[in-house]
Amino acid sequence: MRIVIRGGTVLSSTGAVDADVLVEGERVAALAVPGGLAESWLAGADRVIEAGGRYVLPGGVDAHTHMEMPFGGTESSDTFETGTRAAAWGGTTTIVDFAVQARGESLQSTLDKWRAKADGNCAVDYGFHLIVSDVNDATLKEMDACVAAGVTSFKMFMAYPGAFYVTDGEIVRAMDRAADNGALVMMHAENGIAIDELVARALAEGRADPVQHGLTRPPELEAEAVHRAVTLARVTRAPLYVVHLSSAPALDAVTAARDTGQNVFAETCPQYLYLSLDDLARPGFEGAKYVCSPPLRPVEHQAPLWRGLRTNDLSLVSTDHCPFCFAEQKELGRGDFSRIPNGLPGVEHRMDLIHQGVVAGELSLARWVEVTSTTPARMFGLYPRKGVIAPGADADIVVYDPTARQTLSASTHHMNVDYSVYEGMEITGRVETVLSRGRVVVDRGSYHGSPGHGRFLDRALCQYLN
Structure with a gap:
């Protein structure tokens, strides 16, 4: 599966940059300046996600x-x-x-x-x-x-x-x-x-x-x-x-x-x-x-x-x-x-x-x-597989709308519990699309994930101690 995320602002722990993201299979394959991905990559994409005005974050x-x-x-x-x-x-x-x-x-x-x-x-x-x-x-x-x-x-x-x-x-x-x-x-x-x-x-x-x-x-x-x-x-x-x-x-x-x-x-x-x-x-x-x-x-x-x-x-x-x-x-x-x-x-x-x-x-x-x-x-020993959008990292990616408004409520959340401690809280920003290892699992209000997609992670030692 090849996915292109185009036109968004890619966030990292060091800053923000306008970039397009190419996902091949389960991994991030490349980042490119806006419009910089080869036409052959775009033509061969199974899906292009338009992320204009959105944040693209790990x-x-x-x-x-x-x-x-x-x-x-x-x-x-x-x-x-x-x-x-x-x-x-x-x-x-x-x-x-x-x-x-x-x-x-x-x-x-x-x-x-x-x-x-x-x-x-x-x-x-x-x-x-x-x-x-x-x-x-x-x-x-x-x-x-x-x-x-x-x-x-x-x-x-x-x-x-x-x-x-x-x-x-x-x-x-x-x-x-x-x-x-x-x-x-x-x-x-x-x-x-x-x-x-x-x-x-x-x-x-x-x-x-x-x-x-x-x-x-x-x-x-x-x-x-x-x-x-x-x-x-x-x-x-x-x-x-x-x-x-x-x-x-x-x-x-x-x-x-x-x-x-x-x-x-x-x-x-x-x-x-x-x-x-x-x-x-x-x-x-x-x-x-x-x-x-x-x-x-x-x-x-x-x-x-x-x-x-x-x-x-x-x-x-x-x-x-x-x-x-x-x-x-x-x-x-x-x-x-x-x-x-x-x-x-x-x-x-x-x-x-x-x-x-x-x-x-x-x-x-x-x-x-x-x-x-x-x-x-x-x-917890997962970086750089997790926690970053970079070539070789798992394609765990969130497309986030920073201007959307939502109200938190037990009537709309997906946790298996009958109340919300944030009931009625109005907030700015909303998750729009989520990729887990290159698979779209959430997209514009629809769920596409499944049990068993998640994998157990062997973790290395804490990287702040090495």
């Missing part, structure tokens, strides 16, 4: 999703099929999901179990991080084998005692291993021991509404955990990647570490840029729709996060997409906020929402591409 890489994720006696509502289809609708052409190790389970059997869920079902390409919840000699040895097999990042939790929580000593052991084998350690940084005490106190006092989820997980306990993780990483010489950073004091801890030259990176998520504790405090049980961890923060935390994205103290934007339907799933916590499944939908809207930062003057076009595509590809 497909998004969402490095933090949770499809079919077990949590709190239920499971996230998007399957790998429905979740990756929604990702494609929103211009994300690669996800990196999490395979969750159960106590007593080997890392290899964990990966096999999650590959069985995803293989043959994904509409876009996918990889895995491994959540390590059982740190022992066998697990540590297996980390080396996982790295050799293309799973090069491992996540641990300082939160959720009794479930995913690992001790500081276990973190040190895993970080020591990562320092030796080159893997990237990812950290959910909240002080889970202290949080559990605050939760128990709130419930004992009869404070059970959804807003208590935010009030019992204050920013100070995120900042403390980030600082502690940074310290353990410094002692072990391991790189550290802080997931879903949500607050100004936590960002301060990351910034201070980076200012000393330490290999510390962090992501944030759209919900922390647009939503706030006020949403958790919505009347009745409506706030349950907004329960995620770390929780939404007071609105004054948003400006520092945008600033962190501009200065690169926040390296990229992921979604932490982990949807639970309001009916039946979020309802499990009615009368006890601690039982509300933690997670929000978002994989479909990340590219659009961060584009609003461009519209508002918070980010440049180049930085938009950098934080949504190029940096995640580099961070």
Whole structure:
């Protein structure tokens, strides 16, 4: 299949240039000045996509999703099929999901179990991080084998005692291993021991509404955990990647570490840029729709996060997409906020929402591409196959109309969840056409993808460490 994308403005992490793009099969074959493609190429094209007045950018890489994720006696509502289809609708052409190790389970059997869920079902390409919840000699040895097999990042939790929580000593052991084998350690940084005490106190006092989820997980306990993780990483010489950073004091801890030259990176998520504790405090049980961890923060935390994205103290934007339907799933916590499944939908809207930062003057076009595509590809060993439009790269390409207007709503989104945390939000810009490895999967309001098109990705080491 030969496709020509003609007349658009090609975006990259370094700038913008008017160019035509030639796609041959699954790869980008060439870029040319406007009108510079040979007539024979145009004559032999199976399709010419007219992109005048449009941006042409590399497909998004969402490095933090949770499809079919077990949590709190239920499971996230998007399957790998429905979740990756929604990702494609929103211009994300690669996800990196999490395979969750159960106590007593080997890392290899964990990966096999999650590959069985995803293989043959994904509409876009996918990889895995491994959540390590059982740190022992066998697990540590297996980390080396996982790295050799293309799973090069491992996540641990300082939160959720009794479930995913690992001790500081276990973190040190895993970080020591990562320092030796080159893997990237990812950290959910909240002080889970202290949080559990605050939760128990709130419930004992009869404070059970959804807003208590935010009030019992204050920013100070995120900042403390980030600082502690940074310290353990410094002692072990391991790189550290802080997931879903949500607050100004936590960002301060990351910034201070980076200012000393330490290999510390962090992501944030759209919900922390647009939503706030006020949403958790919505009347009745409506706030349950907004329960995620770390929780939404007071609105004054948003400006520092945008600033962190501009200065690169926040390296990229992921979604932490982990949807639970309001009916039946979020309802499990009615009368006890601690039982509300933690997670929000978002994989479909990340590219659009961060584009609003461009519209508002918070980010440049180049930085938009950098934080949504190029940096995640580099961070997780996928570049230059992903994250760039260049000869030899996978033809993961988005044609984006920067002037279109749309209103976000559960009635029009494609995620398998019965509400939208952005219901009624009017935004500027819309994905028009999406190519995944040279195949048109979304085109002007129509879906042309299919389960099984997406392929598993063996990942190299983080390119910021080599």
